[in-house]
Amino acid sequence: xxxxxHLDKFRRLDATLRKLDAGxxxxxxxxxxxxxxxxxxxxxxxxxSATSETDSFHTQVExxxxxxxxATGVLRDAMHPPGxxxxxxxxxxAAPLPPGIERASAALRVIEDLRERFVRGSxxxxxxxxxxxxxxxxxxxxxxxxxxxAIEAVR
Amino acid sequence: MNVVxxxxxxxxxxxxLARCSAADYETIIEGCMLAGTHWxxxxxxxVGLMATDADAMHAEFLxxxxxxxxxxxxxxxxxxxxxxxxxxxxxxxxxxxxxxAAAQRALACLAQLKHSAESxxxxxx
Numbered sequence: 001x002x003x004x005x006h007l008d009k010f011r012r013l014d015a016t017l018r019k020l021d022a023g024x025x026x027x028x029x030x031x032x033x034x035x036x037x038x039x040x041x042x043x044x045x046x047x048x049s050a051t052s053e054t055d056s057f058h059t060q061v062e063x064x065x066x067x068x069x070x071a072t073g074v075l076r077d078a079m080h081p082p083g084x085x086x087x088x089x090x091x092x093x094a095a096p097l098p099p100g101i102e103r104a105s106a107a108l109r110v111i112e113d114l115r116e117r118f119v120r121g122s123x124x125x126x127x128x129x130x131x132x133x134x135x136x137x138x139x140x141x142x143x144x145x146x147x148x149x150a151i152e153a154v155r
Numbered sequence: 156m157n158v159v160x161x162x163x164x165x166x167x168x169x170x171x172l173a174r175c176s177a178a179d180y181e182t183i184i185e186g187c188m189l190a191g192t193h194w195x196x197x198x199x200x201x202v203g204l205m206a207t208d209a210d211a212m213h214a215e216f217l218x219x220x221x222x223x224x225x226x227x228x229x230x231x232x233x234x235x236x237x238x239x240x241x242x243x244x245x246x247x248x249x250x251x252x253x254x255x256a257a258a259q260r261a262l263a264c265l266a267q268l269k270h271s272a273e274s275x276x277x278x279x280x
Binding site: 001002005008009012013015016019020024025026027028029031032035057058059060066068073075084086119120121122 | 164168178
């Protein structure tokens with residue numbers, strides 16, 4: 001997707017996240033934080049040219065994209081170099097990444113790794129663990145926002 | 156995961172969905188996928204098409220053989236989950252127009268999945 005669309009989605013998902021409680025809404029909080037983070041990550045990866053700002057959507061299959069025909073809304077399968085990532089490292093990025101993106105990716109991976117235990121599984125997290133989730137999300141957002149601002153400043 | 160645990164997870168996600176408004180369409184579609192997958196597993200376990208230690212994660216990734224069997228006894232549930240999963244590409248990972256309508260469609264599919272999961276079951280032949 002284009003950077004503008006990623007940023008638009010990030011803002012909407014971040015607003016949704018504020019309506020959710022990491023305890024009572026554990027599953028949807030984790031999933032929404034993950035989706036917000038990956039949209040901001042894709043915007044930053046495109047902005048620093050580590051990945052291409054392509055008008056295509058990542059599918060559930062790593063490396064397989066759906067290319068929209070805008071006039072009709074029909075999607076056509078395609079394989080091309082990234083492009084959007086589905087998750088951190090999926091697909092892997094060959095280019096060296098700015099340190100801020102590396103730090104954000106590590107924080108986002110903390111949230112992605114919660115899926116098995118806390119979303120698909122039945123485990124409930126105590127409040128101190130939920131605070132770690134909030135911290136990981138905040139790190140992800142602040143690091144990527146700083147990267148995007150730095151890139152914008154030199155343009 | 157057993158049927159009771161799947162129901163509890165689906166109910167939890169559905170309670171969270173109630174906090175979302177129409178503008179939160181990506182999260183609604185994702186929540187329908189999460190809750191819908193639990194209802195799909197309830198249905199699969201109840202009819203005996205899948206053991207409780209072998210949950211389906213995405214309908215898209217079921218084998219051709221599994222999908223053919225499920226299509227015979229749980230056609231509506233399979234169609235509902237397929238639709239929700241397709242909306243993730245177009246409106247969650249993608250930016251096609253009509254996100255709010257897509258979310259309403261996902262909610263209708265979730266209701267269909269829940270209905271299939273809670274309907275009386277006949278033993279497999």
